[in-house]
Amino acid sequence: MNNIWGSMEQYDPVVWNWIIAVYLFMAGLSAGSMMVAIGLKWYRQSRGLPTEGLPVIKAAAIVGPISICVGMALLMLDLTKPFEFYHILLNYNFTSVMAWGVLALLFYIPLVFVFSGLIFEKQLLSLAPWLSGVAKICRKLENSLNKLIFVLAIGVGIYTGFLLSALISYPILNTAVLPALFLASALSVGSAGNVLVATLFFSKKESDCIEQVHRIEYPVAFNEALCLVLLFVGLNFSGPAAQAATAAITTGTWASVFWIGVVGLGLVVPVLASTISPKSWRHTKGFLITVSCSTILGVLALRHFVVYAGQSYIS
Amino acid sequence: MTKRYVLVHDENKCIGCQACNVACRSENNVPESVTRIQVRVEGPYGNFPNLHFKYNRVSCEQCEDAPCVKVCPTGAAYVNDDGIVSINEKKCVGCLYCVAACPYKVRFINPETRVPDKCDFCKESRLARGEDPACVSVCPTQALAFGDANDSTSEVSQLLDTKNHYQHKVNLGTKPRVYRIPSRKGGIKV
Ligand code: SF4
Numbered sequence A: 001m002n003n004i005w006g007s008m009e010q011y012d013p014v015v016w017n018w019i020i021a022v023y024l025f026m027a028g029l030s031a032g033s034m035m036v037a038i039g040l041k042w043y044r045q046s047r048g049l050p051t052e053g054l055p056v057i058k059a060a061a062i063v064g065p066i067s068i069c070v071g072m073a074l075l076m077l078d079l080t081k082p083f084e085f086y087h088i089l090l091n092y093n094f095t096s097v098m099a100w101g102v103l104a105l106l107f108y109i110p111l112v113f114v115f116s117g118l119i120f121e122k123q124l125l126s127l128a129p130w131l132s133g134v135a136k137i138c139r140k141l142e143n144s145l146n147k148l149i150f151v152l153a154i155g156v157g158i159y160t161g162f163l164l165s166a167l168i169s170y171p172i173l174n175t176a177v178l179p180a181l182f183l184a185s186a187l188s189v190g191s192a193g194n195v196l197v198a199t200l201f202f203s204k205k206e207s208d209c210i211e212q213v214h215r216i217e218y219p220v221a222f223n224e225a226l227c228l229v230l231l232f233v234g235l236n237f238s239g240p241a242a243q244a245a246t247a248a249i250t251t252g253t254w255a256s257v258f259w260i261g262v263v264g265l266g267l268v269v270p271v272l273a274s275t276i277s278p279k280s281w282r283h284t285k286g287f288l289i290t291v292s293c294s295t296i297l298g299v300l301a302l303r304h305f306v307v308y309a310g311q312s313y314i315s
Numbered sequence B: 001m002t003k004r005y006v007l008v009h010d011e012n013k014c015i016g017c018q019a020c021n022v023a024c025r026s027e028n029n030v031p032e033s034v035t036r037i038q039v040r041v042e043g044p045y046g047n048f049p050n051l052h053f054k055y056n057r058v059s060c061e062q063c064e065d066a067p068c069v070k071v072c073p074t075g076a077a078y079v080n081d082d083g084i085v086s087i088n089e090k091k092c093v094g095c096l097y098c099v100a101a102c103p104y105k106v107r108f109i110n111p112e113t114r115v116p117d118k119c120d121f122c123k124e125s126r127l128a129r130g131e132d133p134a135c136v137s138v139c140p141t142q143a144l145a146f147g148d149a150n151d152s153t154s155e156v157s158q159l160l161d162t163k164n165h166y167q168h169k170v171n172l173g174t175k176p177r178v179y180r181i182p183s184r185k186g187g188i189k190v
């Protein structure tokens, strides 16, 4: 039966859809892979170890720029006026988290390309010798540039969380835990992405340098799990509408996405894989590929869960 | 800001006839598939024979602390000196952030302009001529009152001074400027 007041279609609480979820994933992947690569560089430098030609860092130089560009392309296509996206680069309303995000990305994206350019300097210069002057300057500034990229990557990772938490009427989204959760999961998907690409394309020995990346896995997984617990425990204490939203993890499709995707693939599989699996497996290609794919799917599920379940419960 | 335009919806007088909905559509050329106001008939509430319906007006609340304005990255969603939350079509990129941020879910994308649309109290047409918004003028039971709440002699001030009233979702701190006079029968259920 039709309502006498008309169609309810435009009142669907889910405004942002999977395109935004994938964008948030891509932005997290890019930011995470940069943080992991630069962090690894610093770690090795501080120990006097060589950093040239590390597979994981090479992988980041591929993952970082490609994923952010795919993400931006999706984001643009999702605008109702994609050809007028440049307005977003000209007008800034600084009460808007999105404006801050655009500003961070405006610097982040070119710098990620500079990062890659320096990693693949030889290949780049053989293709475009006229860039050698620029490359020299960038090489001189490399240390400061890396610091800047690291800070901007934290910014990008966190802003994607604040973007959603600014939506005040959705209890699952409107919490301060969300940015922390997004940052932690950006780190885990970033390291998984780096490991995956490194294993597939750059490592010659099976165990090439994946050790240090593994080292951040536990604390990151722990933080992610903690954020999820805080999120849902917090909802329980934030009034009836928020309490009702905890149904997101007990009923419906999104509950399965949460338990199977976010918790299962994203947290349980990787943690079990690196604790109970036989030592002899751990550095085999197949193992590394499986575990990193599992983490990546888990984070993809997390972004979808947050975007959809988050918008489905409105206070 | 010297004026403070508010709208008062008396849920006792409302009969849910949708005259406001239709008048708004024709005044503002709202495309068929979308709408700026609805009056939802909710219920019945109560126990037989004391049944009653609730008439819930759904339209932009002209929040004083409007989340849609805060989140808009380009400033396309803005508030003027007149205090009315408006949209600058030229600056808008259609990111839907404001649509997602509005707690009252009253913003929608106009299929013709590809830009968010919503009630603006008819500010460019009727209000500019000194008339009431179309919905207020057309209401057959005078369930709607519109005016300046800063003027203590205005109809809205007097209504708000003398009648019990409430606003939707005040806990979110948006300070909505649509006030509702609850039905005498039964309590407030928002
Ligand atoms: S009701 Fe929604 S669209 Fe209207 S001012 Fe408030 S937040 Fe903005």
Ligand code: SF4
Pocket (backbone or CB within 6 Å): B071, B072, B073, B074, B075, B076, B077, B087, B091, B092, B093, B094, B095, B096, B097, B098, B099, B116
């Ligand atoms: S859709 Fe337009 S008005 Fe709404 S937040 Fe985006 S740019 Fe601003």
